[in-house]
Amino acid sequence: MRSRLQGLSRAAAVALVACLAASAPVGAEGAARTTWGDPDLRGIWDFRTITPLERPSSLAGKEFLSDEEAAVFEEQTLERLDFDRRDGGSRFDVERAYNNFWWDWGDKLTDDKRTSLIVDPPDGRIPAMVPEAKDADRARRRSGGGPVRERVLIGSKAHGPEDLGLSERCLLGFNSGPPMLPSAYNNNLQLFQSPGYVVLLNEMIHAARVIPLDGRSHLDGRIRQWMGDSRGRWEGDTLVVDSTNFTDKTPSFSGVIGAMGSGETLHLIERFTRVSADTLLYEFTIDDPHTFTASWTAAIPMKKTDGPLFEYACHEGNYGMANLLSGARAQEEAAAQSKKP
Amino acid sequence: MKKRTIVVGLCLALASGGVPLLAHHAFSAEFDANRPIHLKGRVTKMEWINPHAWIHLAVVAEDGTEVVWMIEGGTPNTLMRRGFTKDSLAPGTQIIVDGYQAKDGSHKGNGRDLTFPDGRKLFLGSSGTGAPTDGSDPTEPPRN
Numbered sequence: 001m002r003s004r005l006q007g008l009s010r011a012a013a014v015a016l017v018a019c020l021a022a023s024a025p026v027g028a029e030g031a032a033r034t035t036w037g038d039p040d041l042r043g044i045w046d047f048r049t050i051t052p053l054e055r056p057s058s059l060a061g062k063e064f065l066s067d068e069e070a071a072v073f074e075e076q077t078l079e080r081l082d083f084d085r086r087d088g089g090s091r092f093d094v095e096r097a098y099n100n101f102w103w104d105w106g107d108k109l110t111d112d113k114r115t116s117l118i119v120d121p122p123d124g125r126i127p128a129m130v131p132e133a134k135d136a137d138r139a140r141r142r143s144g145g146g147p148v149r150e151r152v153l154i155g156s157k158a159h160g161p162e163d164l165g166l167s168e169r170c171l172l173g174f175n176s177g178p179p180m181l182p183s184a185y186n187n188n189l190q191l192f193q194s195p196g197y198v199v200l201l202n203e204m205i206h207a208a209r210v211i212p213l214d215g216r217s218h219l220d221g222r223i224r225q226w227m228g229d230s231r232g233r234w235e236g237d238t239l240v241v242d243s244t245n246f247t248d249k250t251p252s253f254s255g256v257i258g259a260m261g262s263g264e265t266l267h268l269i270e271r272f273t274r275v276s277a278d279t280l281l282y283e284f285t286i287d288d289p290h291t292f293t294a295s296w297t298a299a300i301p302m303k304k305t306d307g308p309l310f311e312y313a314c315h316e317g318n319y320g321m322a323n324l325l326s327g328a329r330a331q332e333e334a335a336a337q338s339k340k341p
Numbered sequence: 342m343k344k345r346t347i348v349v350g351l352c353l354a355l356a357s358g359g360v361p362l363l364a365h366h367a368f369s370a371e372f373d374a375n376r377p378i379h380l381k382g383r384v385t386k387m388e389w390i391n392p393h394a395w396i397h398l399a400v401v402a403e404d405g406t407e408v409v410w411m412i413e414g415g416t417p418n419t420l421m422r423r424g425f426t427k428d429s430l431a432p433g434t435q436i437i438v439d440g441y442q443a444k445d446g447s448h449k450g451n452g453r454d455l456t457f458p459d460g461r462k463l464f465l466g467s468s469g470t471g472a473p474t475d476g477s478d479p480t481e482p483p484r485n
Contacts, residue, residue, distance in 0.1 A: 083453075094374040094441045095367070097451030101423070101464030102415025154367045170392070185419050203418060310418040317390030319413070319449070323371040327444035 031237040031274050036195045039237040041272055044309060045280050045302035047180060048106030048187035050077045053298060055116035055124030063124070065113045074109060081105055104185040110301050111279075117182075119283075120297040126253070126260075127294040133252075133261045141258070149251040149259035158328035161321060168321065170314035171226060172250065173204030178227055178243055178268055179284035181254075182300065189302065190309050191272070191280075198232050198239060203309045211241055218244050226250060228268065239272040252291040261291030278304040368441075371413075372451045376442040380410055380450070381458070384434045389417045389427060396430070396452070398438060412438055412452040425464075436463055 031039040055062075065073055079085075083096045083103060110117075116124030129137075140149075146162060151174040153165035167174040175183035180202065188203040201208045211232040219229045229245035246252075246263030253260045267287040275281045280302040287295040382400035394414040401407050414420075430436075437456045443449040455463035 090374040090377065090441070091369070093453060094369050094372050094451070097368055097372070097413070097440055097453040099453065099455070099462070099464055102419055104419045104422070152367070154370075156370070158370070185416050310421055312391045312416070312418060314392050317388055317395065318392060319395065319411070320371060320393060323443055323445070323449065326447070327371050327373075330444040330446065 032277075034193055038193060038195075038234065039239070039274060040193070041191050041198075041239060041274050041280060042193050043191060043280075044305050044307035045189045045191060045282075046187060046305040047182050047189060047282065047300050047302045048104060049108065049110050049117075049182050049300065050074065050081070050106055051109045051114055051117055051182075053117045053181065054126060055118070059115045060123070062115055063122075065109070065115060067113070070109050070113045074107065078107055102185070104187065106182065106187070112301070114299075117298040117300055118296060119299045120285075121294060127292045127296050129260060130289070130291060130293055133291045136262075137258075137260065147249040149249065149254075149262070151254045151259075153258075156324075156328070158325050161325070164321070164324060166250070167205070168324065170205065170318060173202060173207060174254075176202035176204040176207045177284075178209070178230070179270060179286075179298075180282065180300070181298075186312065188305065188307070188309055190307070198241075200241075201309070203312055205314050206309075206312050218242075221245065224248070224264070228263070228266070235271075237273060241270040241272070243268040243270070252288045253286055261288060265290035275301075280304070368451055371443060372441040373444045374441060376444075378410075378438065378440055378442050378450050380438040382410065382436070382438075384430055384432055384436060385409060386432055387427070387430050389420075391418070392416060394420065396436075396438075396455075398436065408448055410438070410448045410450060412440065412450050412455070414452070430463070 034040045034042070059065075081103070083100050085096065086093065114124075118124045118126065121127060144157065148156070148163060148165060150165045151167045151172065153163070153168070156163045156165070158164055161169055166172045173186070175181050175187055180189060186202075186204040190201040190203075192199040192201065196213050198211045198213060199208060200211065207227065209227055209230050211230045213232045213234070215233065216231065218231060219225075223229070224245055224247035226247060226249070228243040230241050230243040232239055232241045234240070244267055246266045246268075248262045248264045250263035250266075251259030251261055252263055252266045265288050269285040269287060271281075271283040271285075273281045273283075281299060282302050283297055283299045285295055285297040286292065289295075380398060380400050382398040385397045385399050387397070388395040394417045396412040396414060398410045398412060399407050400410055435458050437454075437458060438450065438452045439454040439456075440450045440452040457463060
């Protein structure tokens with residue numbers, strides 16, 4: 001039943017995006033093809049959107065917004081995202097550097113005006129965590145021990161680099177996944193194809209996955225990688241990328257409140273469907289019964305963009321690392337001084 | 342203090358409501374909300390480096406000595422995409438920075454407001470795409 005619902009939901013998402021994109025059909029014979037006959041998904045794709053991953057509780061039961069409602073939602077969201085705001089005092093102000101010019105969240109909901117990127121389950125929310133996984137997360141955070149699985153770790157003691165988040169350590173971007181998720185900037189993917197391979201290159205942290213399409217099996221289960229091990233195949237005109245072999249140094253999923261579960265048990269399925277000349281529908285399913293009580297799926301329509309991608313050499317000028325560590329030391333020193341009689 | 346940092350972070354996350362997920366390191370871990378800075382100086386260089394651009398600013402203190410401050414900016418990719426180039430902020434340009442100093446007391450800061458001496462904003466974020474001369478906003482003041 002669950003998988004039937006999921007299938008229906010996925011089909012509905014594809015159909016919806018396809019209908020919305022009908023003004024720019026790819027061609028009567030189906031998707032454009034490469035010279036060697038595969039569906040042509042190549043290009044640079046922009047996945048920024050202000051559609052939230054999870055449906056806000058205030059919109060419970062409402063899957064789509066009308067045009068008028070969407071306009072209001074967009075306006076309110078952009079107001080919240082306005083880093084040029086100066087209300088709330090210095091504690092908020094310090095987090096609002098730099099001004100809006102530097103940020104690139106996007107300013108629109110997805111074309112279908114969905115209230116969440118999550119399309120399954122139907123409530124648009126991440127399913128509850130398995131109690132054991134939740135307890136393990138809590139214990140990990142409470143102990144202050146590793147591994148740090150958060151992409152960004154607010155409130156880290158920062159005794160050393162290993163105590164900081166994965167993106168702060170230039171290991172994984174905060175939006176480049178896998179799976180990819182819209183965020184503050186550099187929401188760009190370049191997709192390359194050659195006979196037998198697909199390459200997914202994210203601008204953020206220039207993370208690249210080279211994915212064979214020849215049906216080979218996954219790596220030995222003892223081999224664990226930061227971005228897992230991805231294998232691709234075609235299902236009709238959809239590219240399906242199946243990834244396993246993630247590590248316990250990454251979470252099963254990173255949400256607003258931090259890392260959820262361990263990557264060790266994550267089975268990630270990503271689907272790429274070119275629903276029009278300028279839209280690549282990206283869907284991902286988190287299948288991890290050790291972390292979540294049900295599998296769940298999000299759909300993000302990516303828009304064709306001219307690019308180019310710019311290089312992102314994360315370690316090149318990562319002053320932030322030194323600043324975060326020296327900031328933590330200064331904080332400790334201040335705390336020690338205040339305790340002195 | 343750690344608790345406060347977490348609270349601020351969570352408040353920001355909540356304030357952002359439906360905003361798509363997290364982003365970025367916590368400024369509050371790098372910079373001190375209790376150390377506001379107001380700097381007037383001359384740009385000596387801009388480092389176009391990832392993950393964050395840094396503007397170097399020579400500021401003359403009251404005693405006549407010159408101190409070079411470093412001001413953190415966002416990813417250069419966004420600037421480039423918006424038409425900002427290395428020539429857009431030439432060495433010698435006078436700018437004013439309002440922001441917060443690094444927690445360790447060094448001459449580094451985050452610049453929440455960067456303006457020219459005549460009051461124009463250095464980076465216009467709320468207008469069109471924000472590109473300096475994208476022309477989408479007829480009220481946008483001309484650049485240098």
